[in-house]
Amino acid sequence: MGNGTKLVIVESPTKARKIGGYLGNDYTVMASVGHIRDLAQPSQVPASAKAKFGKFGVDVEDGFKPYYIVGSEKKKTVAELKAALKDADELYLATDEDREGEAIAWHLVETLKPKVPVKRMVFHEITPEAIKASLSKTRDVDAHMVDAQETRRVLDRLYGYELSPVLWRKVGPGLSAGRVQSVATRLIVERERERMAFVRAPYWDVSATLAAPDAEGQEVRFASRMVSLDGRRLAGSKDFDTTGQLTPDGFAGNVRQLDEAQATAVATALEQAAFTVMSMETKPYRRRPQPPFTTSTLQQAAGNRLGMSSRQTMRAAQGLYENGYITYMRTDSVTLSQEAIEAARNAVEFHFGKAFLSEGPKQYTTRTAGAQEAHECIRPAGARFRDPQELATKVPADQLKLYTLIWQRTLASQMADATGSTATVRLSAPAGTYGEAVFQASGTVIEFPGFMKATGEGRRASAEPKTEQAAQPAGGAEPSASAAAASQATGRTAKQAESDENASLPPMRTGDVLHAVAVQADGHETQPPARYTEASLVRTLEAKEIGRPSTYASIISTIIDRGYVYERGRALIPSWLAFAVTKLLETKFPKYVDYQFTADMENGLDQIAHGQESGRDWLTRFYFGSGDGAAANADEAHAGLQQQVAQLGEIDARAINTIEIGDGLHVRVGRYGPYLEDMNHLDDQGNPKRASLPDTLAPDELTVEVGHELIEKNAGGPRALGVDPATGGTVEVRNGRFGPYVALVPDR
Known part of the structure; x- marks a missing residue:
């Protein structure tokens, strides 16, 4: 019999201490420290249950029934919870109100088998008011949410345990495939492929620093950029495609593409030219705050x-x-x-x-x-x-x-809202034989900062020429999403931002004549698509409805820990191993790394959580196939994952582990790491010349030219280091498929 106390179970000790302080002496608050039981690994299934559960820890023939175990590290926790429950008159399950928290609550009931009333209390913040309010609004454990969590757990087990062994056999030991991690890896690999195929296009323009008096007669300098020459718009980055050629719109628009010599000549011609204001346009500026965080x-x-x-x-x-x-x-x-x-x-x-x-x-x-x-x-x-x-x-x-x-x-x-005004000025200047040059500059003044006062942005504005494309940060990562991000990253406070001077254009009228302080030719190159950062990958995964935001942190950590991706600065760069794994999955299991299919799986889990479908039916379709007369067991299987793997056939491991660079150069992904082969040039034994790949070389940096340099450096033959005093043989440094190594050549 209980003694009138109420047992409250939460996930973490920190949460238990905080809630315990709010509830008082009538409540005992304890922590389960996460899940108290989990899906068994096949090796943990007892011999008596091996026939049913031995492959996955799941009986696929009996409605995908999972085999749960209480791990050895959790047995003490379970014993303590059971002991506390003996002295309680009521059990309150206060785990998080999401699918994982609901599943923890259900597992607690299944394991502790309470004989007292069980109440599910939920709250979204840990404050005295929220905790006390939740005691009066208890409910039962949500069976649909539990079903969705269990379905996801079984789904991930089936996906990983069916596909990962294929990777072990054809790519390398210890590799893993995952429902979301493999798709996230594919996104990063695809972006790197785009960068590898990208051909940079050079283009030039001219910038001019101009001066005009402000309202008080003081000289104000501002930057402008040439936008057209002799009636033709200058080519910018958006006028070129990924092969470095002008786009159809660029051709149709008759854009002018300057080279360095032409741009330099135009800049020289403009040094003493008069810049006449053609137009000065001012528009209101308004920026709204963003919603609170998810x-x-x-x-x-x-x-x-x-x-x-x-x-x-x-x-x-x-x-x-x-x-x-x-x-x-x-x-x-x-x-x-x-x-x-x-x-x-x-x-x-x-x-x-x-x-x-x-x-x-x-x-x-x-x-x-x-x-x-x-x-x-x-x-x-x-x-x-x-x-x-x-x-x-x-x-x-x-x-x-x-x-x-x-x-x-x-x-x-x-x-x-933050409000202000944006001014745009266009000026013309004679460029000699090149015709009339038109320049443009814009400046924004924040007159009322509104919400920017709170976010650390002040009244700082810009009077900068619009550039076609900002330089990418180190690693080729996407830049921060907004000017606010830059402000935060540099550590500027709201007070510092507020004191910044307005950087606006000086007042000008049509017909005003200005002179240049400086004119220079500027060279640019089109840039390949930026690599993902963690932030932009999260944004893309959410936009494609792949996975759930609560799991993104663990997904990104997993693909980094597995060696599929590494970071350079903030950029996420795929390894050559990721190329091989993605190639195998794309060619042999395209459905399971398809973005829409993965999103549909997530939506299916949502339907289960809302009680619109059962996990058993959903898993049957996923694993055994679907359609008229949908498979009910393995004997009837046709279109599901089980038969996709069973009917796989032979896989050419060499083809899967080969990435073509061009001109006979291939990257091979071997068991001991990637290396480069030159199929057009053979060594003395008739084998392709090989070179190891530096760890610091990103895939898009391995161009044909760089590849030939690596082969050349490794093709000089053995280099003698000296004589082994014990045998009289020569000690040589040689280059093998896995990099340099030392060999002893016997004295003949």
Whole structure:
């Protein structure tokens, strides 16, 4: 019999301590420390159950029934929970309100087998008010959400255990395929293929620094760029295709492509020219705040602005949530509760004044396709938002930076738009025999910063010529998503930004004549598609509805840990191993790395979570096939994963592990790493000449020219190091397919 206490079980010890402090002595709060049981590995299945569960830990012949075990590391936890349950009159399951949390709650019931009433309590923030409110709104464990989680777990087991052995046999040992990780790897490989095939096109233009008086008569200098010459628009990056040729639109537009000599001559002709204002146009500028954070947008912003990986972001967010500082960090929703809207508006008024509030409360609508459970957005917890300074001595530095970002974004969502004006001036100047040159410059002035006051952006504006394409950062990664990102990344505070001078164009009227301070020819090259960063990969996965934002951090970590991808700066670069794995999956299992098919699988799991389909039926179609007379067991299988693997046939491992570079050069992916072969040039034994590949050489950097240089450096034959005193033989350095090695040549 119990003694009147109530047992509350949560996932983590930190969460248990926090909630225990709110509930008082009548409640015992304990942690399960995540899942207390999991799907068994085949090696963990007892001999008596091997016939049914021995291949996957799942009985595919009996409705995909999983075999669960309590791991050895969890037996002590289970014993402690059972002991505590004996003294309790009620059991409250307070795990997270998502599919994983719901499954943990279900496994607790299945394992502990309570004989007292069981109540499921849910909350989106760990505050005294939220915890106490959840006690009065308990429910049962959601069987549909549990079914969806179990289906996903079984699905991933079937996918990995069927496809990974094919990789072991044909590419290399220890490799893995995964429902989402393989598709994410394919995205990164495809981007690198595009970069490898890309042909850069050179183009030139002319820039001029001009001077004009401001309203007080002081000289103001601003940059401008030539946009047309002799009535023809200058070619820019958008006028070239991926092969380096002009696009059809470029031809149709009769664009002018300058070379270095022509651009230099035009610049020289313009040095003493008069620049006459043709037009001066001013338009109003308005920028609206973004919605509050979801899991995906938080990962993107933290990556762009704070340089945090997805894994670091989610770890920091977990700590903030469990300590009661933010709401639950796994959510697809941008919705704010009325309490949160009021708290945000109060904070805005306190910090910035009423003038910075939006006209009325703002509520945002979740537009993410396939959004899961209806949580609130990620925001500061409670009815009063803590200022970041209040947390400065309470949380680690990474958590403080992330909290500040969340606090800023939440306040900004209830603030007024930033407004100002954008001016564009066009000027003409005679360029001698080249005809009339037309230049353009634009400048934006932020007159009222609105929400930018909260996000750390001030009244800084620009008077810059529009360039066709910004230079890519190191590693060829995509640049940050916005100017705000740059502001955050450089550590500029709101106060610093506010003090920045307006960088606007000086007042000018049609017919005004200006002179150039400097004129120069500028050379450019078209740039290949930028490599993915973690932030842009997350954005792409979400846009394609592949996986779920709550899993993106672990997916990216997995493909890096497996050696499929590595980072250079913030850029994600695929290894040659990733090329081979992706090639095999694309050619032999195209459906299972297809973007739409993967998205459809995720949508199927959503339907199961909403009770619109059963996991058993869904898995039957996936594994055994579908159509009229859909397979009910392995004997009837036809179109599912099981038969895709069973009917695979022979695979040419050499072809799978070969990546063509051009001019007879091939990269081979061997068991000991990638190496380069020159099929057009043989060594003394009649074998293709080979060279090892430097680890620092990215795939798109291995051009035909670089490849031949590597072969040449490795083709000089053995080099004698000296004589072995013990045998009298010669010690040589030789180059093999796996790189340099030392050999002893016996003395003859």
